[in-house]
Amino acid sequence: MTSTTANRPADTTPAQGPALSIGGLLRRPEAGAFLGLLAVLLFFAAFGGLTFLKPAGMSSWLNVAANLGIIAIPVGLLMIAGELDISVGAMVPFGAMTVAVISGHYGLSIWLGIAVTMTFGVTVGLINGYMVIRTAVPSLIVTLGSLFAVQGIVLGLTVLITKSTSVALTVQGPAKAIFGDFLFGGQLQVMVLWWLALTAAYVFFVHLSPKGNWIFAMGGDKVSARNAGIPTDRMTILLFVLSSTSAAFIGMCQAILYNSAQVAGGQSFIFNSIISVVVGGVLLTGGFGSVVGIFFGTITFAIVNQGIYYTDFDRNWSALIIGVLLLLAVLMNNTFRKMALSATTKKKGA
């Protein structure tokens, strides 16, 4: 959010800009996303009343944003790098079921369940990444394949092992406090802390460490990036590992929080994460975007998705309102980005 050297996509202005000026801030990729966030916040503050902004109301969308955001950032980084991962939709129930079967059905240590879940997450990510770099098949299709394959594995193995499609899990002690509880017995999920910490780590990795620029270069032009000496293969695999492990992590934490795992579900995370990323200002074509933008985009999505319950609108219209507001947020973001970027060019040209 604040002043640091911005990652400029290859095809826009080369200016590093004066670090602290208002214009510099407004030209950052996340500025448009922030405006979209403000707009929907004001919309629901107006129609949803004060409850929406009270701690209980705020936690309502922050919790949803945290669950989604932990998946949306790595998905967004993949999109910036020109790839897509839709297998996250299967990794959420996969993560939930793995921990529930190991620590719930078999009653083994929760820490073992967590370790195995994370290992599975990394494994699927490695397979996804390796398939994408080894075959010329687009990542959308590769991960579509792994989406179905993992769904099949979850259903097949769960029923084989437990003879059921819903497995109960009771976790107590530190594991519950760390992965699936509410902070200080209040309204905020511990997931919110994970989300903030992970976002900070991603900001450092993408925008402050030298390797971050590689992701943008890959999305701009993969061949040139490889020719410039960027280890694009290793980077691609790393990003796929991050996204599938994050999704398995969310599934696992939800199972610990809700004391139960189902084989179905999780597919909404596919679209919801892509929507959050795009609302956050990442271009579908890759090469442009920012972690903070995705962070704002995720909050925007969560507000739109949950805000409706604080209004008096007929609930049958929820999906319509969600669709229209999200489209408006993206349009606003796009228009603003164009204005901001062309303003720079004009100044330089003048």
Next chain:
Amino acid sequence: MKLANLTKVLATTALVALTATAAMAADIAVIGGSNDDAFWNKIKKGIDDARPAVEANGGTVNYLRLANYDNFAPDVVQLIRTAISMEVDGLVIPNWVPEAEDPAIKDAMAAGIKVILMNAGGADKARELGAINYIGNEEYPAGVAGGEYFAKAGKKNVLCVNTLPGAANTEARCKGVADAMGAAGVVSTQLPLPTTSFGDATAVAEAIKAELMKDETIDGVITISAGDADSAAIGVQQSGRADAVSLASFDLNEAGLARIKDGAQLFAIDQQPYLQGFLATSILASAIDFGTDLPTFPVLTGPGIVDASNIEATLAGVAKGAR
């Protein structure tokens, strides 16, 4: 030539079947879902428990199961054909895919086989085909039972959380709740959740929390599936109104039964699959062997209510694979 052969086979089948009926020992085929399917294992338990009674009268029970659901409609039809070729006296069959199954079921009847529809199909279909009964569940009465339970518990405003709005069965469940509560002079409204929330436990929980905080008159929540009730339990708790708001669900799962035991959930509505297998097999055998004719049509195995009063017995049933 082939056709002539087939006709001959069918004619022989019919003849043998009629002879078998006259011998008064019911040979029954029951067609059901895969062994991997937890729900169908409860139905199978019912069939297995009914078998000794049929065998005591000289009959047999043959459970023909689908190996998997990959080639569903053709596989089901094939099983019906198999039952016909086995020259059974009676057939218990779920009417999952009417378009595909109906011609085969009619052929079975033409061969003199008595048919009971079980689990899927409904009373109207059973009448249309000429089956002797339908034994299974209907969604609307299940909803009505839920609404009546809430009303009796003194609840005035119940939220029916529908994570699959627009689907015929879930709409019927919520409508049943609303109609029954309306008849008791109180209300139940449906909360249709958009597809963006489906499968995200946190989104479902937070939606329910928000509704409970917004409308303080809501004193009951019912979800269309057992999994959604796991999310709803946290939503109710987070709303800070767990003392006033009672939770219920359609269908059962392990976590839900644990909540009923602990008092964190009021009740669950079960379609009692065990009874479908048990009753279908024994009613059909009795009709063939002794000519009994049950006046109850259809025979509904649900709704069965699981609450604090019968949770121990239900858990015992779970342990034995019947619930």
